[in-house]
Amino acid sequence: MATKTAGTLATSTLTAIQWFPGTTSAADLATVAQGIYIDGGFGAPDGLSDGRGNRPGQIMGEAFSTNGLLYVPGRRGPLIVYPGDWVANDGFGNVFLIPQRALPKTLTASVTLANASNIVTSATDIRTYGWQVGTHVTSSHTPANSVIGTIGPDGKSFTLVTINANQAPTASNATGSATETMTAGTFTHS
Numbered sequence: 001m002a003t004k005t006a007g008t009l010a011t012s013t014l015t016a017i018q019w020f021p022g023t024t025s026a027a028d029l030a031t032v033a034q035g036i037y038i039d040g041g042f043g044a045p046d047g048l049s050d051g052r053g054n055r056p057g058q059i060m061g062e063a064f065s066t067n068g069l070l071y072v073p074g075r076r077g078p079l080i081v082y083p084g085d086w087v088a089n090d091g092f093g094n095v096f097l098i099p100q101r102a103l104p105k106t107l108t109a110s111v112t113l114a115n116a117s118n119i120v121t122s123a124t125d126i127r128t129y130g131w132q133v134g135t136h137v138t139s140s141h142t143p144a145n146s147v148i149g150t151i152g153p154d155g156k157s158f159t160l161v162t163i164n165a166n167q168a169p170t171a172s173n174a175t176g177s178a179t180e181t182m183t184a185g186t187f188t189h190s
Contacts, residue, residue: 003031005190006088006103009183014096016088016189018105019081021068029064036063036072037093063095070097084130086189103187104130111182113141113174118149118160120174120182125155131184139182146172148184 006016015035017028063071064087069078072095081087084100106129112121126148131137135148142160149161149171162172 003028006086006098006187009186009188014088014090016086016096016098018084018086018100018103018189019068020083021066024066026066029066032087032089033064035089035091035093036095070095086187098187100130101132101135101185103185103189104132104135106130107185107188108181108183110179111139112179113139113177115141115175115177116173118171118173119157120160121157123156126158126184127151127155129184131158135184136186137182137184139178139180141174141176141178141180142182143172143175 004016004018006014015032017024017032064081068081068083070081070087071078079097081097082100084105086096086098086100086103088096088098090096109122109124109126109129109131131148131151133148133151137146137148137160143162145162146160147163149159151158160172160174162170
């Protein structure tokens with residue numbers, strides 16, 4: 001596996017890897033880690049260091065390693081990176097931990113929607129794409145803010161729900177019948 005370019009669906013400017021225990025190469029980990037810098041806001045008397053001589057803008061090369069812990073220098077404690085999650089940096093020292101559900105392995109798939117129904121079907125098990133409950137999905141006939149609500153036992157069907165301002169899911173029906181390409185996630189990768 002090699003590093004990839006990642007970003008939101010609007011822009012792709014992050015250097016990223018998808019982490020899996022024992023299979024992500026040390027070279028790829030090092031490439032991403034070399035782009036993670038010490039964060040500011042240490043609160044030391046000079047306002048620029050952490051009291052141990054570390055200053056914002058210095059590279060923290062061991063911030064991410066094969067143990068699946070991501071250390072954001074200048075912040076408290078590590079973040080646990082789960083298998084399938086992505087770790088990225090923007091080239092300016094900022095680090096991003098992106099959950100797998102926001103950036104699945106396969107971004108698009110052909111699906112079939114039925115008008116006024118919240119059930120979507122696929123010829124392939126969508127779980128093999130890295131799609132999961134909570135993954136944001138869009139297509140021509142999918143209402144805004146739709147996510148995968150449930151996945152059928154064989155992975156070839158799923159329901160759509162809409163997340164409203166109160167974070168309460170409600171059924172989300174297709175606006176037409178079609179077989180079309182659906183995009184999953186809110187981020188993209190090369």
